[in-house]
Amino acid sequence: MKKNRIPYILMALLFSFSLAACDKEEAPKEENTGQVVEEEKKDEPVDDSEEEKEDKEDKKDKEETGDGAEDGTYQGAFMGMNDDIKVEVNLADAKIESIEVIDHSETPGIGGELKDIDGNIKESGLKIPVTDIPKEIVENQSVNIDNITGATASSVAVKKAVEKALKEAGANLDDFNKEIVHDEDFEDIESDVVVLGGGGAGLASAIELAKNGKTVTIVEKNGAIGGDTLVCGAIYNNPDEELQSKVTMSEPVKDQLEEALKAEPVDDDHKELIAEVQKEWDEYNEASRTDLFDSKNWYALQTWNGGDNVGDLDLVKVLTHNSIDGYEWIKDLGMQFDDSIGQGAGSLWQRTHTSKQDMGTGFISVYSQKLEDLSDKINVLVETTADEIIVEDGKAVGAKVIDNHSEKEYNIKAKDGVILATGGFAANAEMVEEYNTSGKWDDLSEVSTTNRFSSSQGDGIVMADEAGADLVDMDLIQLLYLGNTQNGQLTKYPPRDVNGTDQIIFINKEGKRFVREDGRRDDISKASLDQTDGMFYMLESGDGEGYKDIDDPDWRSADGFTLDYLKENGYIFVGETLEEIAKQIGCDVEDLKATIDAFNESVDSGEDEFGRTLYSTKLENGPWVATARQASVHHTMGGVRIDTGARVLDKDGQVIPGLYAGGEVTGGIHGANRLGGNAVVDTVVFGKLSADTLLEDLEK
Structure with missing residues (x-):
């Protein structure tokens, strides 16, 4: 067994x-x-007796x-x-x-x-x-x-x-130190459905299937479920009328919307979507509203525009139009979010919900509890790597898998279908190099990744390709500017630095701003790579809503580290005055002061030299915190081609019976640049959708 x-x-x-x-x-x-x-610390005697010397030698x-x-x-x-x-x-x-x-x-x-x-x-x-x-x-x-x-x-x-x-x-x-021999026997397994990948998308699929009576086998190559969802920023985008009603819409934010409505349509579908948003915007203005405008259509238009209009707009609409239902679905499972709305890093609009738990642990703990509740239906295999999708008579009917330690191979039979949820390839340097052909990025061979090395290897994409699936947008690779400068991981930063975009600025080693902080992820990443040593500092002050006194002994970074740990290991710099922080990061204090003064004037005027639209806080009082960051490979927008029901398509555009996919393993959704906060939406919406479509197909 x-x-x-x-x-x-x-x-x-x-x-x-x-x-x-x-x-x-x-x-x-x-x-x-x-x-x-039990050892107690004792003072060493000046001279040891012969007996003591013998005891020490023994x-x-x-x-x-x-x-x-x-x-x-x-x-x-x-x-x-x-x-x-x-x-x-x-x-x-x-x-x-x-x-x-x-x-x-x-x-x-x-x-x-x-x-x-x-x-x-x-x-x-x-x-x-x-x-x-x-x-x-x-x-x-x-x-x-x-x-x-x-x-x-x-x-x-x-x-x-x-x-x-x-x-x-x-x-x-x-x-x-004796050698351990693996002599287990391995038998083929049968279940209704096999889900390849135990990250966010795979878990959403498995839970939805089990809730509808199906038996499911989850295959996870790591020692535990979670995948890259465990190390995500824990943000989820969707329009939220209740929370957005508490946000006042500023003129720069209105200008951002109206600029999008004036854009020349790329095609008829784009034209139709612009017209839908224009109609909703007109109704908003006729009602003399001042709260933050949002809608499923505006969310779709921003997502498609943010991806440079190269994604599949129909898939974009599936993502954005189902985001609210996905939000309610995961909340019904037990997920808890903060009771305020924000603008996540690179999300471009204040529709971001943040988990109450650190990073992705909230999502995974909720999924874990549900898996426990459905243990009679769900079987999880960890330390098991999927090697091949089994296709018989043109239909996906299971997977060949390998035990990580014994390297023994066996099969998992799935009479109703296979769901692919293995993630992207951001941590596979060879694949990144192979597909980095869009011209957006120079050589990425020396650029770190925010992703888990064991999870984001693109193996599911390779398996799907071998099974006849079509691949799309493989050259579209995203960098994120939030990697720490020691290993590129999305770790060790103050809590405001992901979702407090309106309260921080980005400065280079010379103490000068160089980019719009509330802009697109690719724009900020490209700009940061051009700075001295390819890095910058996120600078925040002691001002603003949500600031927690950094002198509090209970203060922790977003991922649980103490202030002393972060300072001693060079992740952050803290100073009571601008002079102190300038000295620590090595910039001219007068240049830094000029940068702060110019930004504060922008807060007053609402006009910014870099085009920033989101302001809430002047930077005036210490303590000042500078967090060293760099751009890292973060998300791969390319992958398996799917239809609007998450069915995998072959190279002729035809459905491969029995094969479905959700999450980062798919392509065509995010275009050339994924908006921050859309990845978790992707896992929830398309993870659940792949299961729902499979169930619908069985009824036909």
């Missing part, structure tokens, strides 16, 4: 959140030490030979993906009796546990390094166990920390 066949699972969550991608294949640092828990010999392991509780620490992972190892009768991770800052759902909205940590049925690696070491009495796929750094760190504790105990490490 396959060990990863998990009936299911309440994934739980963590108390110390950090969203660095723990799946990076990099070796943790070696500068960590073990420590005996202890040294025991540590070197490993012959002197003593029962007791010992600690070890080793650098994980974000910080030290500390373990406590209990030895009894020359065996490891128990191991407990007592402190860590690993990514929830990847290296560490999940938590629910109330912060409760629950028993997890999935493989998480900080819980499962210790259990497997104890079970096998060996640290020579497999790393958890997608969490290599965390897995290695736990094992190394245990080794440090064993060494401190005087154990012979060879005694705890």
Whole structure:
């Protein structure tokens, strides 16, 4: 029986959140030490007696030979993906009796546990390094166990920390390093539907199918579900009349709308959409309204325009017109959002809803709970990689999969169909290089990615291509300017920096603004790449709604790190005055002051040299916070071609029976530039739609 066949699972969550991608294949640092828990610190005597010297020599010999392991509780620490992972190892009768991770800052759902909205940590049925690696070491009495796929750094760190504790105990490490043999038998599995990919789109599909009585097998190559949804910005776009009624529409924002309405139509469909929005805008003005205007059609027009009018407008309408239903659907599952509307980074309009939980953990914890509720219908296979879509008589009927550790292959049969939800290829450098032919970007070979290396490899796109699917927009690649300057990940920044666009400015190393902060993601990314060292700072002050005193000892970054950690590791710079912050980032203070003064004048006048339209706050008072950022490969807009029902199309434009797709694995939706906050909408709308269409097709 396959060990990863998990009936299911309440994934739980963590108390110390950090969203660095723990799946990076990099070796943790070696500068960590073990420590005996009970040991008290004592002053060294000036001169040792002969007896004391002999005792020390005996202890040294025991540590070197490993012959002197003593029962007791010992600690070890080793650098994980974000910080030290500390373990406590209990030895009894020359065996490891128990191991407990007592402190860590690993990514929830990847290296560490999940938590629910109330912060409760629950028993997890999935493989998480900080819980499962210790259990497997104890079970096998060996640290020579497999790393958890997608969490290599965390897995290695736990094992190394245990080794440090064993060494401190005087154990012979060879005694705890035996090879583990994988001898499991693997049988073919049958279910109504197989979903390839356990990220946001795949989970939405599986849940919708199970709610309608179908049995589902989810195939996830990582050790836990979540995919890149776990490390997303947790923002969801949709028109919201109630929340937008509390927002006053400024003249610059009106100008932005009217400029779009004056644009020359690209085709008849574009002309018709402009006319629909114009009609709605006229009705708004006739009613003398002052609140923020929005509609499904305006959302569609902005999304299509924002993608340079090259996407499939029919697919754009499916995304935007179903966004409200998707929002209500996931809220009904238990998802909780803040009770205010904002403008996410690159979203271009104040229709962004933000999760109450850090990053994507809210979405995944909600999905996890629902999977638990539907455990009689949903079977999740982790540490399992889909290798091929099985097509018989022209219909998709299952998938060939491989166990990650034994490398044994077997089949999953799916009589009703296959749903492809494996994500994009932003973390696959070879694919990025191959398809980076649009001319928008120069060489991207040295540019980092915000995505999880283990998730965004484009393997689903390759499988679909081999199964006869057509691919579309593969050359359309998005960069995001929010990557940290150390590894490019979407991590370690103050809470306002994603959704507080109206309260921050972007400055280069010379202390000068260089771009419209509320503009398109590609425009900001291109501009940032042109700055000194290809980086910039997001600068915020102590002013504005939502500012939390940075001197508060409970202050945390958006992903759970303390102020001291971020400062000490060079992620942010903090100063009470402009002089202090200018000195820290190395710019001329007079240039920085001139930049701030010019911006504050723009807040008063509503006119900005870079065309910014969204203002709410003058930057006047400290403390000042500068967050170092760079552009990273973030989203791939190309992928499998689908119709408006999420059916996969072949190279002749015909439906491949039994094959459906949702999420970033698809192409044609976002065009040349995806609006911020539309990715999660994509996973919810098209993930659910793929399931609904499959069910409808079965009834025909």
